[in-house]
Amino acid sequence: MAAKKLNIKDKYRLLTRDLDWDFSYEDRKQAFPYEEFEGIKITDWNKWEDPFRLTMDSYWKYQAEKEKKLYAIFDAFSQNNGHLNVVDSRYVNALKLFLTGVSPLEYQAYQGFAHVGRQFGGVGARVACQMQSLDELRHVQTQIHAMSHYNKFFDGFQEFSHMHDRVWYLSVPRSFFCDARSAGPFEFMVAIGFSFEYVLTNLLFVPFMSGAAHNGDMATVTFGFSAQSDEARHMTLGLEVIKFLLEQHEDNVPIVQKWIDKWFWRGTRLLTIVAMMMDYMLPNKVMSWKEAWEVYFEEAGGALFKDLARYGIRMPKYAETIEKEKEHISHQAWWTFYTHGHAAGFHTWIPSDKELDWLSAQYPDTFDKYYRPLWELAKEQEAKGERFYTSGLPQLCQTCQIPMLFTEMDNPNQNSMRDSVFEDERYHFCSDGCKDIFDEEPEKYVQSWLPVHQIFQGNCGGPGVEDVLSDYYKMNVGVDNMDIKGSPDEKRWNEWKGIA
Amino acid sequence: MTIEIKTSTLEPVRNTFAHIERRFGDKPATRYQEATYDVASEINFHYKPLWQPEYELNDTGRTAIVMEDWYAFKDPRQFYYGSYVQMRAKQQEVAESNYSFFEKRNLARLIPDEIQRKVIRLLVPLRHVEQAANLNNIYGSSLGYGTAITQALLYNGMDRLGNAQYLSRIGLILDSNSGDALNEAKRYWMDDAIWQGVRSYCEANICVEDWFESFVAQDAILDGLIYELVYLQFDQWLADNGGQDFSMLTEFIQNWNKDTNRWVDAVMKISAAESDANKQLLEQWIGTWKAKALEALAPLAEEMVGPEALAIAENALVKRLNKAGLLK
Ligand SMILES: [Fe+2]
Ligand SMILES: [Fe+2]
Ligand SMILES: [Zn+2]
Numbered sequence: 001m002a003a004k005k006l007n008i009k010d011k012y013r014l015l016t017r018d019l020d021w022d023f024s025y026e027d028r029k030q031a032f033p034y035e036e037f038e039g040i041k042i043t044d045w046n047k048w049e050d051p052f053r054l055t056m057d058s059y060w061k062y063q064a065e066k067e068k069k070l071y072a073i074f075d076a077f078s079q080n081n082g083h084l085n086v087v088d089s090r091y092v093n094a095l096k097l098f099l100t101g102v103s104p105l106e107y108q109a110y111q112g113f114a115h116v117g118r119q120f121g122g123v124g125a126r127v128a129c130q131m132q133s134l135d136e137l138r139h140v141q142t143q144i145h146a147m148s149h150y151n152k153f154f155d156g157f158q159e160f161s162h163m164h165d166r167v168w169y170l171s172v173p174r175s176f177f178c179d180a181r182s183a184g185p186f187e188f189m190v191a192i193g194f195s196f197e198y199v200l201t202n203l204l205f206v207p208f209m210s211g212a213a214h215n216g217d218m219a220t221v222t223f224g225f226s227a228q229s230d231e232a233r234h235m236t237l238g239l240e241v242i243k244f245l246l247e248q249h250e251d252n253v254p255i256v257q258k259w260i261d262k263w264f265w266r267g268t269r270l271l272t273i274v275a276m277m278m279d280y281m282l283p284n285k286v287m288s289w290k291e292a293w294e295v296y297f298e299e300a301g302g303a304l305f306k307d308l309a310r311y312g313i314r315m316p317k318y319a320e321t322i323e324k325e326k327e328h329i330s331h332q333a334w335w336t337f338y339t340h341g342h343a344a345g346f347h348t349w350i351p352s353d354k355e356l357d358w359l360s361a362q363y364p365d366t367f368d369k370y371y372r373p374l375w376e377l378a379k380e381q382e383a384k385g386e387r388f389y390t391s392g393l394p395q396l397c398q399t400c401q402i403p404m405l406f407t408e409m410d411n412p413n414q415n416s417m418r419d420s421v422f423e424d425e426r427y428h429f430c431s432d433g434c435k436d437i438f439d440e441e442p443e444k445y446v447q448s449w450l451p452v453h454q455i456f457q458g459n460c461g462g463p464g465v466e467d468v469l470s471d472y473y474k475m476n477v478g479v480d481n482m483d484i485k486g487s488p489d490e491k492r493w494n495e496w497k498g499i500a
Numbered sequence: 501m502t503i504e505i506k507t508s509t510l511e512p513v514r515n516t517f518a519h520i521e522r523r524f525g526d527k528p529a530t531r532y533q534e535a536t537y538d539v540a541s542e543i544n545f546h547y548k549p550l551w552q553p554e555y556e557l558n559d560t561g562r563t564a565i566v567m568e569d570w571y572a573f574k575d576p577r578q579f580y581y582g583s584y585v586q587m588r589a590k591q592q593e594v595a596e597s598n599y600s601f602f603e604k605r606n607l608a609r610l611i612p613d614e615i616q617r618k619v620i621r622l623l624v625p626l627r628h629v630e631q632a633a634n635l636n637n638i639y640g641s642s643l644g645y646g647t648a649i650t651q652a653l654l655y656n657g658m659d660r661l662g663n664a665q666y667l668s669r670i671g672l673i674l675d676s677n678s679g680d681a682l683n684e685a686k687r688y689w690m691d692d693a694i695w696q697g698v699r700s701y702c703e704a705n706i707c708v709e710d711w712f713e714s715f716v717a718q719d720a721i722l723d724g725l726i727y728e729l730v731y732l733q734f735d736q737w738l739a740d741n742g743g744q745d746f747s748m749l750t751e752f753i754q755n756w757n758k759d760t761n762r763w764v765d766a767v768m769k770i771s772a773a774e775s776d777a778n779k780q781l782l783e784q785w786i787g788t789w790k791a792k793a794l795e796a797l798a799p800l801a802e803e804m805v806g807p808e809a810l811a812i813a814e815n816a817l818v819k820r821l822n823k824a825g826l827l828k
Contacts, residue, residue, distance in 0.1 A: 003603070003676040014672065014679050015665045019631035021690060025700035030707045031635075034551045056662030057592040064589030067582040081510050107539055111558075114642035114654060118635060127661065130638055134658055137651060138581040141535040144517075145582075148534055152512035159518050165541050175546045181557055182547040449544045474518065496510065 012053035020123040032121040038184035041249035045122030048244055051236035052128070059131065062229075063138070070142060070226045077219045078149040085216040087283045089154070089493035090484055093346040094281040095220065096156040098208055099147045100345055101173045101273060104164040106140035108177035109133075112192060116185040125244075128237050132193075135230040142226065146219040154489050156346050156480040159473075163345055166460070167473050168393075168451035169273075169337075170345075171401045175448060176270050180263075182444070187259050189241045195263035198238035199304065201231060202296040203271055207278050207286060214284040246311040253312045262440070264316035265433035268325070269400040275330035276337070279359065280351060288362035293326040318433045324409035327363060331371040336405045338378065339390040343465070345475055347484035350378050370412045387483055393452045393465065398427040399434035399445055403452075406430050422446060523571075535580035537571050539647045560645045563712035565771055565778055570646030572770050576762045584655045587759075588662070595752040599669060607745045608673055615743040616674055622804050623750075624671045624685035625695055626730065629722070630664035632702035633657075636718040640711040652763055656719065659760070663753050670749050694803060697796030698722075704792075712771070716782065717789040719764045724820060725793055727757040728813035734804040761820070769824035782826055790817075 006014070023031065035042065054062075076082070086092060113133035120126045151157035164170050180191040209224030211217075245252045275289035287295075305315045316322075334348075341348040351359065356375060359367045381388050394403030408414045418435040419428050422442040429435040438445045454460050460472040469475045484490050494500070515521065516529035519538040545557045555561055560570065579587070602608070608616065637657030644650040668682060675681035689695050701722065708714040731754045738746050747754075772779045794814060801810035822828050 003673075004678065006672070006677050010679075014682055015668045016661070018682060018686065019627060019664050019668075021628060021686070021699075023703050024690075026703040026707045031703070037551070055665050056588075056658060057596065057665065059658075060585050060588040060592050060662070064585040067585055071582060104539075104541065108541075110654075111540075111642060111650075114638055114650075118638040118642050123631075130634075130658060130661070133638075133641075134581070134654060137654060140539065141581045144534050144539070145531055148516070151517055152514060153510070155513065157517070158514060161517070161519055161538050161541075165544050171544075171546075174541075174544075178546040178557060182545075182549040182551075184550055444547050444550075447547045449546045492513070 008053050009050075012050060012055070015055055016053075016127055017050075017124055028121065032119055034119050034185050035121055038186050039251070039255055040184075040186045040245060041251055042121070043248055045120075045125065047247065048122050048124040049240055050124050050128065051240040052131075052233050054131065054233075066226050066229070067138075067142075070222055071145075073222045074145055074149070074219060077222075081153075082218050083150055083153050084496055085218065087215045089489050090281070090347070090349060091215045091217065091283050092150060092154045092489065093156070093348075093484070094208070094211060094215075094277050095147060095150055095217070096154075096160075096346040097273060097277060097281070098220075099143065099157055100160045100163050100167070101170055102204070102208075103140050103143040103147075104161065105173055105177050106136050106143065108174075108181060109136035109192060110140065112177070112181045112188055115181070116188055119185050125241075128240075129189075129193075132234055132237060135227075135234070138230065139223075139227055142223045146223045149219065153492070155476065155487075156489075159345075159475070162474050166451070167345060167475075168343065168396075169403075171396075171449065171451050172273070173270055175401050176266055179266070179444075186245065189238075190245070190256060190259040191263040191266075193234070193238040194242045195260060195267055196238075197231070197234040198242075199264075199297070199301050200267045200271065201235070202300070203292060204274055205231070206296065207274050207292060210286045211278065211282045214286050215282060242308070243311075246308075246313065250312075257313055258440070260313065261317040262437050264322075265318055265431075265437065266400060268322050269402055269430075269434070272329050272333050272402060275326075276333040279330040279362075280334040280355075285355075285358060288359075289330045290326045290362060298323070317436070318431075321409060321431070321433070325406075327366040328370075328409065328412060329406065331359075331363075331367065332405050332407065335371070335374055336394070336403055339388060340394070341482050342389050342477060343393075343469060344481050345473075347481060347487055347489060349484045350375055350382060366412070389482075393455065395428060396450045396452050397430035397434050398448055398450070399429055399437045400431075401448060401450060402430055404428065404430050530578070532575075532578040532580050532583070536575075536647050536651065540645075540650070558645060562643045562645070563710045564781055565712045565774075567645075567771070567774055567778075571648045572774070573646065573649040573652070573767055574770075575648065575652050576766050577759065579652060579655055581651075588659070591752060591755060592662075595666065598748040598751060599673075602745060602748050603673060607748075610742075611745065612742050615738065615741060619738070619743065619746060620671065620674060620681045620685050621688050621692070621694075622734070622800060623730065623746075624667055624674075624681060625689040626726070627664040627667040627671075627682075628686070628689050629698060629702060629726065630660045630667065632706055633660040633718050633723065634664065635706050636708075636714045640715050643711045649767065652767075653715070656760065656763075659756060663756065666749070666752055670746075673749070694799045697798075698800065701789075701792055701796045705789075713785050715767070716785045717793075719760075720768055720821070721786065721789045721817070722793050723757070723764070724761075724817040725797055725810075725813050727761070728816045729797060729801055729804065729809055731757055733809050733812065737805050765820055765824050768821065768826060772825045779826065786821065786826065790814075 110133050113129045113136060117126050117129035117133050147157055164174055180188050183191065205224060209221060212220035212224065245256055278286060278289045278292060337344050338348045356372060360372060378388060396403055404415060404417060406416045408416045416431055417428060418432060419426050420435055420439055427438060429438060455468050460468045462468055466477060469477050475481060479488055515527050517534060520529045520533055523537055524533060541558055549555065549557055634657050637653045637660060641650045641653035641657060644653060671681035671685055689699060705714055705717045708717065731750060735747050735750060772782050794810060798810055818827060
């Protein structure tokens with residue numbers, strides 16, 4: 001008997017989907033207990049369309065080929081002191097931000113996808129999430145290995161894991177992922193699988209990776225490239241999740257919309273650090289944050305939401321506010337870091353004159369009017385030997401945990417502040433978006449571990465802020481941070497490069 | 501030229517990350533170390549999970565096993581993602597050539613019909629056991645503590661999906677890709693009395709809350725017995741009865757077991773050596789689950805090999821557990 005040829009869909013069904021069975025001896029609800037509490041209705045897991053049909057043997061094979069190439073380049077990079085090829089020592093600070101702020105998110109993604117990859121009742125969805133979980137573990141580990149060489153030659157990488165759990169600005173990305181992981185499994189998928197992986201990931205990874213390419217950083221470019229085919233799979237999974245939820249039951253639509261509103265707002269807040277990185281930390285610019293936002297969100301995202309309209313899904317709430325923010329947030333964020341440069345885990349600096357001109361050209365409506373004057377002032381002070389550092393600690397938004405640095409978008413001279421009262425306590429927010437998120441689930445957000453509050457309450461050592469920085473954060477103040485000018489990083493760089 | 505000479509003698513400022521240095525001293529670290537130790541978050545989780553408000557997101561309290569340092573579970577294989585996939589890729593290459601050799605020469609036609617029936621009834625349904633093992637290991641990976649053990653559980657969970665797929669392909673070879681053998685095997689799994697003990701064991705373990713207990717019930721007990729019974733004894737029986745070519749198709753799982761047992765034994769040994777309380781708890785779990793597993797496997801062992809088979813498998817398992825400092 002000649003064996004018939006199986007098409008890929010049937011083969012995948014036989015090799016994967018049919019492995020599951022109906023329980024006879026235990027209640028399946030006990031095995032998958034978290035499927036109902038969010039109010040999402042799943043009528044039939046069999047309707048799940050597998051976003052990619054990869055059996056484990058091919059997974060091992062493809063991924064191993066990628067790993068082999070990747071590690072060959074890492075080896076060559078460190079043997080040849082590849083760090084000397086970056087454009088200048090300022091660039092490396094973008095990598096410090098990446099390793100302390102982003103790589104640990106990959107770890108949380110691994111954990112979150114492992115959780116839903118265990119908890120979903122449908123085997124197709126489970127297996128897809130498990131593979132993503134494994135990919136995300138790959139990402140955090142390859143990133144650590146890529147940064148391992150930089151860590152040997154620059155300050156500020158060495159405590160990335162310790163810092164991620166504690167440092168004031170790192171609680172922004174960290175709380176974002178803790179928020180998603182502590183939510184139910186379906187919200188997690190809308191938050192990370194869809195909003196983050198499908199829509200926002202291009203705004204996180206493309207800027208860092210093309211930033212690396214423009215600035216001579218071979219190690220980062222290589223892991224970025226190597227992760228691209230993983231990300232393509234993650235995007236198809238994110239899209240399948242959204243379609244599946246919306247097609248399963250009409251009652252799911254308003255719940256999903258609420259999550260989309262929430263996670264887009266939270267996501268754009270998170271991307272503030274990317275905005276600042278692109279506009280200020282890359283010595284060789286890729287494109288401005290504003291332009292990246294227009295290409296990757298307004299155009300690509302706009303088309304996506306047009307497509308989702310047939311399910312009754314509309315653009316995320318506050319899309320208009322977000323559109324205005326692209327003109328401002330990078331400038332407001334870098335100014336905050338510049339003035340708190342003693343409390344950052346990396347070096348800060350005043351943009352060069354050439355860079356200031358570039359910013360003027362990229363942001364004709366806002367930069368000269370609101371932000372250039374700040375830098376001119378900073379330059380004057382620096383010239384007088386009075387480089388400026390703020391002594392106070394900023395108040396943080398209860399939801400996104402960013403210092404209240406943002407202004408009203410229609411009036412950039414006016415700080416944006418909102419508040420809500422919950423159980424006789426008043427809470428503060430940076431925006432309507434963050435206030436809405438809080439008001440929807442106050443019991444959750446009153447739990448926020450706000451780093452500045454915690455310092456004031458004495459939970460981070462002390463007594464002085466310097467003690468918190470050096471003991472609780474394990475920063476080498478004045479070595480890992482403050483101005484790049486005169487830093488050990490800069491000194492070593494000049495020695496290596498023979499710059500007097 | 502001068503630049504090259506200069507760069508080759510650059511002195512690093514430090515050898516590795518600070519948390520690695522605190523554990524292993526100021527010297528160059530391995531990739532396994534940098535990818536593993538102290539990577540998972542430990543404090544300041546912001547929000548209690550809506551799905552388990554009694555715990556933190558990462559919480560040592562989700563098992564009754566207590567460890568002073570959860571990173572004590574060093575993987576003897578030192579698998580991080582890169583070394584893991586590269587090892588499995590090599591093994592799957594061998595498996596692939598075995599499967600295609602078997603298929604190309606249509607070796608199935610040389611195997612007596614009754615042996616083929618026996619394989620469909622007794623071997624192929626194990627793909628569902630692998631599926632249960634997938635769930636149980638992913639469970640531990642998602643709720644366990646510390647990357648040293650949780651990453652190994654993830655690799656194991658994915659391996660089990662791979663094993664299930666290899667077993668399924670045996671069915672597809674025997675039914676010429678119609679899927680009939682797989683359906684038949686599933687009917688045995690669902691309805692044949694011979695499988696109901698194992699199925700009920702699997703369903704019960706999937707519902708176990710303590711992730712470490714679930715690991716013991718799956719990876720240490722059930723897998724330990726099945727390895728001895730199926731992949732050693734039944735494999736030998738098949739070889740003696742005209743089904744020797746099947747071993748080409750089970751070689752992957754056989755080698756996988758050998759390799760994985762080293763890790764399972766290390767986990768058992770390290771957790772037992774930590775404290776008397778751990779040891780007692782482990783022995784209590786072993787007692788309960790081993791009794792259940794022996795009862796569940798008894799009719800299968802009898803049909804696969806014969807009356808002594810199960811006792812031999814049990815002996816081998818107990819020897820491994822003894823070596824890990826348990827049951828003695
Ligand atoms: Fe990732
Ligand atoms: Fe991803
Ligand atoms: Zn906010």
